[in-house]
Amino acid sequence: MKTCxxxxxxxxxxxxxxxxxxxxxxxxxxxxGSAGGGTLDATAALGEETFVAAGTxxxxxxxxxxxxxxxxxxxxxxxxxxxxxxxxDGAKSGTFTVGERPVAIxxxxxxxxxxxxxxxxxxxxxxxxxxxxxxFAVGDGPGxxxxxxxxxxxxxxxxxxxxxxxxxDGAILATYTVGMRPLGLATxxxxxxxANGQDNTVSKLRLSDGAVLGTYVVGRGPFGVAYDGSHIWxxxxxxxTVSKLRPSDGAVLGTYxxxxxxxGLAYDGATLxxxxxxxxxxxxxxxxxxxxxxxxxxxxxxxxxxxxxNIWVANFASDSVSTTAxxxxx
Numbered sequence: 001m002k003t004c005x006x007x008x009x010x011x012x013x014x015x016x017x018x019x020x021x022x023x024x025x026x027x028x029x030x031x032x033g034s035a036g037g038g039t040l041d042a043t044a045a046l047g048e049e050t051f052v053a054a055g056t057x058x059x060x061x062x063x064x065x066x067x068x069x070x071x072x073x074x075x076x077x078x079x080x081x082x083x084x085x086x087x088x089d090g091a092k093s094g095t096f097t098v099g100e101r102p103v104a105i106x107x108x109x110x111x112x113x114x115x116x117x118x119x120x121x122x123x124x125x126x127x128x129x130x131x132x133x134x135x136f137a138v139g140d141g142p143g144x145x146x147x148x149x150x151x152x153x154x155x156x157x158x159x160x161x162x163x164x165x166x167x168x169d170g171a172i173l174a175t176y177t178v179g180m181r182p183l184g185l186a187t188x189x190x191x192x193x194x195a196n197g198q199d200n201t202v203s204k205l206r207l208s209d210g211a212v213l214g215t216y217v218v219g220r221g222p223f224g225v226a227y228d229g230s231h232i233w234x235x236x237x238x239x240x241t242v243s244k245l246r247p248s249d250g251a252v253l254g255t256y257x258x259x260x261x262x263x264g265l266a267y268d269g270a271t272l273x274x275x276x277x278x279x280x281x282x283x284x285x286x287x288x289x290x291x292x293x294x295x296x297x298x299x300x301x302x303x304x305x306x307x308x309x310n311i312w313v314a315n316f317a318s319d320s321v322s323t324t325a326x327x328x329x330x
Contacts (some may be wrong), residue, residue, distance in 0.1 A: 025282070025295050025313070025322040028090045030076060030083045031060045059319030064264070066105040066112055067307035068127040073112050074303075074314055074321055075102040082114055084130060087307055090327035096130040098123040106145040106152060108167055113152055115142040122154065122170060136170025139163055146185040146192070148207055153192055155182035162194055164210065176210040178203040184265075186225035186232070188247050193232050195222035202234055204250060216250030218243040224304075226265035226272065228287065233272055235262040242274055244289060256289035264304035266311065273311055275301040282313055282322070297322040 060076030060083070067073070071093060072085045082102065083095045099116025102123070106113050111133055114123040122142060124134040144155030144162075151173065152165040160180055164173045179196025186193045187207065194203040195218075202222060204214045219236025222243075226233045231253070232245040240262050244254045260278025267273075271292055272285040277300045284292045298315025301322070305312040310325040 025297055025311075025324060026090065026327040027298050027315070027318075027320050027322045028085060028092070028327060029318075029320045030062060030074060030085075030092070031079070031319040059317075061316055062303070062314040062319060062321065063316055064104050064303040065305040065312050065314050065321070066107040067305060067312075068107050068109050068112065069308075071127065072305065072307065072312050072321070072323075073105055073107070073125075075105045075114055076319070077101045077103050077117070080116075082112070082125065082130070085321060087310070087325065090323065090325060094130050096125055096132075098125070099135070103143050104145040104155075106147045108147050111167065113145060113147070113167065115145050115154060117141055117143050117157070122152070122165070124167070124170070134170055136165070138165060138170070138172065139175070144183050144185045144194075146187060148187045148192070153185055153187075155185055155194060157181050157183065157197075160196075162192065162205070162210075174210055176205060176212070178205070178212070179215060184222070184224040184235075186227050188227045188232065191247070193225045193227070193234075195225050195234055197221055197223060197237070200236075202232070202245070202250070204247075214250045216245065216252070218245075218252065219255060223263050224265040224275075226267050228267040228272065230287075233265055233267075235265050235274060237262055237277075240276070240278070242272070242285070242289075254289045256285060256291075258283040258285070258291070259294075261300075263302045264314070266304040266306040268306045268311065273304050273306070275304045275313060277301055277316065282311070 061078040084093045098114045099119030101117040102114045103117045104115035122136045139156045141158030143157040154163045163175045180198035183197045184195040192205040219239035221237035223237040224235040234243045240260045258274045259276030264275040274283045298318035298320040300317030301313045302316045303314035313322040
């Protein structure tokens with residue numbers, strides 16, 4: 001019992017430190033700073049964000065992130081590259097070329113996998129040095145990725161399908177039909193949850209055989225998905241809300257306002273973090289859906305990641321990442 005209390009106290013201290021750090025998110029530029037002044041064109045098809053810059057260059061367009069335990073990897077779709085940042089101090093540690101329009105990323109800790117939307121491929125990079133370990137043809141418009149501990153799952157934006165892929169060699173093991181324009185993916189350990197951006201639903205598939213167990217209506221433009229150990233959370237881009245679902249039957253238990261352009265989601269072990277791309281901020285929610293705090297980020301935040309110690313945010317329109325980490329080197 002004393003051990004449990006001690007662990008609980010440590011968790012409270014760690015979360016308190018995280019919140020204190022978040023009071024002022026540190027921003028790390030990824031490119032040459034040429035992206036400033038742009039916004040996201042909300043009239044574009046969801047999942048193909050269009051940069052409107054009024055004469056400025058689009059920069060890298062970072063949209064998604066992954067952590068291998070040592071580094072944070074950020075896909076930058078307009079430069080067809082992935083930039084690696086050291087988690088402990090924010091130092092940039094290399095930029096690596098991938099396919100055309102990289103928009104999603106996942107890791108198995110030994111490799112990172114990058115979905116190249118326009119190349120219809122997955123690029124496999126070694127975490128040790130960023131070298132290319134393989135490039136695999138997968139299907140039309142790969143735009144979402146998640147690793148389930150054994151296999152990769154890929155959402156194909158243009159064919160309304162998800163594929164189960166063997167990481168070792170990129171072999172496609174199976175492909176299953178879901179809703180229109182699948183984007184965000186998450187697993188709860190037994191099932192895959194898919195945000196279908198253009199039909200306002202999420203699909204639930206059994207990981208073992210891809211059987212569709214349910215399709216559930218959420219808000220307008222579902223984008224990101226996260227699992228907190230008890231519930232599924234879905235961001236609704238065009239509503240500026242998140243929906244909280246019961247995993248057993250997909251029942252919507254609540255819908256909560258978080259700000260315009262609700263996009264990426266991350267769970268930190270106690271609270272949910274949501275990128276509000278239209279307000280250049282990240283909102284932190286309690287499990288009940290109450291807003292705990294809101295923090296300014298870079299411009300147009302999309303991807304959000306919790307690496308076990310800190311929050312990281314991919315700022316699409318300022319070609320940067322924001323973080324709760326104490327940044328001492330760039």
